[in-house]
Amino acid sequence: MTDVVGFIHSKGGVGKSTLTVFVALALHSNGLIVRVLDADPQASVHRWSITAAKSRDPLPIDVVSTPSPQAVSDEVSAARSEGIDIVLIDTPPGTPAVLDEVVKLVDLALIPTAASPMDIDRVWPTLDLLANVPTAVVLNALDARETAATVAKETLEEAGVDVADTTVPMRASVRRAFGTNPSVPAVYRELADEIKEAVS
Template sequence: MRWAEIANHNGDPLEFPTEPINAKKLQSLKKTDDWQIIDTPPGSAAEIQAAIDTADLVIVPTHPSPLDIDRVWPTLDTLTHKNAAVLLIGVHERRRLYQETRDVFEDQGIQTFASFVPEREDIKATFGTNPHELYTFDEICEEILGIEEMF
């Protein structure tokens, strides 16, 4: 919500509606054919669990680093009843940790997006704006659409 508020205040509004939602409202959401993207804040356990319970697909973002990967395992353990996929973010494609991370997930049979979010200052600077440069996000969207067709 904060992102949308700042973008709106700066005269660069997002092209889609956003609204705050709590765990209780998430639990009462009706199934629809429409897309609903729920971005949860870190550390808000009730909202995170309600979003997981509501979701058709759970995307688990993580950096390709040992610390971040260590935190992914307990998250994935809670998602065994859901369709879930790891999305690598902050990626330097030619660095060793990126390939090692991919190998670890592949060896463990963890579904991982082929696309990733590159480490770019421009991406970090888009907070509070309506981003016009999509980088790899259009590819990620195509993958999500492909996954959704499998349900």
């Protein structure tokens, strides 16, 4: 069975694309056959993959650009028939048509967000889009000194929103990782384990 996980947040710059790549690499290193669909027309993840492929150290996972609803649907079907274990879909910000298709296909939606009140404020409309889908918020790019993460987790959980136990710190090596095949910090393996658990 092919599990399908979407990385979704109506806001840009919250870390969707970066998290997609690092989680994909963590799942791959756990032995799963992973495919990434890049449903964002800006194609950051696809460009990441192309840039790495031109170096001597390509990403060890397939990345397919799927900027239209039809392309997403076709590629998920292809992944299922090829026996891919897990498909991760990176999505654009806003509420474009491609997102409606992604929402129909996912078994789990992850909402990466910083812990700032402004980012959390935009989680609510994203949750509305995902009303019928199992969803978890992933607190991402956290500053070690900030207490906002604790407050954000409490606020979300009081409203009945699942928050991943794993929180992802801000890291300079992650910020610089675009276009490379980066080493994967342990925190992404923990998150990958939570994701596997959630879809199993």
